[in-house]
Amino acid sequence: MRIPILKLHNYLLISIQTDLDDQTAIQFQEDLLNKIHKSGATGVVIDLTSVDIIDSFIAKVLGDVVTMSDLMGARVVLTGIQPAVAMTLIDLGIHLQDVRTALDLEQGLIKLRQELED
């Protein structure tokens, strides 16, 4: 299972539509970094609208993806985290500090544009 990564101008858009297993998450991390490297993207939006479980492992992978992309010069915004998922993450003790988030894809793109054009 591979998560598709779409390119739009300088941005990469990802919508995770599947229940993430560990292998898919790790593969996605690698694919995204390679795609940033090849495309020279400066911004990334990862939309999590369809994800209904984020456990500590998936949270770690997502947090790492944000940091790794940052190291490569691409800003990441996570969007569409469901209310139930946000509540569960806090119960788990995971705060995803320093991770940019936005309500939906549209807000995410606005946020990226503002940050990158400043």
Add this chain to the structure above:
Amino acid sequence: MDFKPCVNIQNEWDIVGARQLGREQAKEVGFGTVDQARIATAISELARNIYLYAGTGKICFEIINNLERKGLIIVAVDQGPGIRDISQVMQDGYTTSGGLGAGLPGVRRLMDEFDIVSDIGVGTEIRTSKWIRKGLGGA
């Protein structure tokens, strides 16, 4: 009520299988979407622990549905190496696998009851439950 489905945990895809079955069970008991997410996430942590530390094991579900209360009991059993210091693994941030160390303490916060029994060289059994709060109608 004696109906007890179990999921064998043998590889990492079984983690997904266990949490999907757990979510279905939680829905059947009447939990709302937030508690369904909490329960499925707790199962995910328990299943991954089995896979990472014991190799194989199983996760079983028990639905409690009587006049007094409704809830779901989850039992995670393995015949792995056991946990030497339980108080250590229950601390936030303690990990030997490079994870976040949020697993077991997280499960305890996500669920209502949490009980762990572990014997070195014999295995570990974790029993955890969540109850539907009266008056909330499972919302």
